[in-house]
Amino acid sequence: MGGSGDLVAASTDLLLGGSCVGCRRPGPALCLRCASHLDRLPFETRPSPAPPGLPVVFAVADYGDVVKEALVAHKEQGRLSLARPLGRALALSVLGVLCRASDSSAVLITLVPAPSMRRTVRERGHDPLLRVTRECARSLRKAGVVAVIDPALRVVRPVGDQAGLNAAERAANLAGAFATRARRRLDGRSVVVV
Structure with missing residues (x-):
């Protein structure tokens, strides 16, 4: 945990009778022990099968x-307090x-969240990926x-x-589903699609 926002989230979880999503013990949405699963050194990983052209991928957990x-x-149950630890884990990656x-000095990182369908955002009451992306950006700035x-992608x-x-079905499901709003917006930038 870390700032006053974490304290508010933890207090809310305690007052409303929340429990840890990992171990199910009463308390915050993610207890310190379970949060440690998201607070690790990043490691290089590759999905299997890896899509052609996939750049280097890092993660902090399987x-x-x-x-x-x-x-x-966070996504399906609206446990909004999980956005912060998930965003920090993404930032570590x-x-x-x-x-x-080779040269990461003075780098500008552009985080591009994959867009959610408007209907899905309405049904959930929030955009989980955008929320996590904001927390990631905040953590990166602190570092x-x-x-x-940059919401540079749109649903087509x-x-x-x-x-x-499975991996092949996911690839087929997403093929051609997104397009950039204006390609030049991303030219020359270091982009992380979230």
Whole structure:
């Protein structure tokens, strides 16, 4: 945990009878022990099969257990206090990429969140990915990295629910679903698509 926002989120969870999404113990949405799963050194990883042209990917945790529970709870159950630890974990992953880069001095990182369908945002009552991206940018700035968010992608066709799809099915589901609003907006920038 870290700032006054964390204290407010934890207090709200306690007052409303919340529990940790990882261990299910009463308390904040993510207890300190479970939060440690998201607060690790980044490591290089690749999905299998890796899509052609996939750049270097870093993560701080494998998708499973606490991480999966936190993502699903934030996204589907509106556990908004999870945006901060998820955003910090994303920022650590971005820092891993920067450390690996040959010249990461004075870098401007442009975070481009994948757009959500308007209907889905309305149904959920929030845009989980945008919320996590904002927390990521905040964490990167605290670490001295210039980070901006640019909603440079737009939805050009609806996509189906990704739950339960394998890698090939997900790729087919997303193929041609997004386009850049104006390609020149991203030219010459270091872009992280979230």
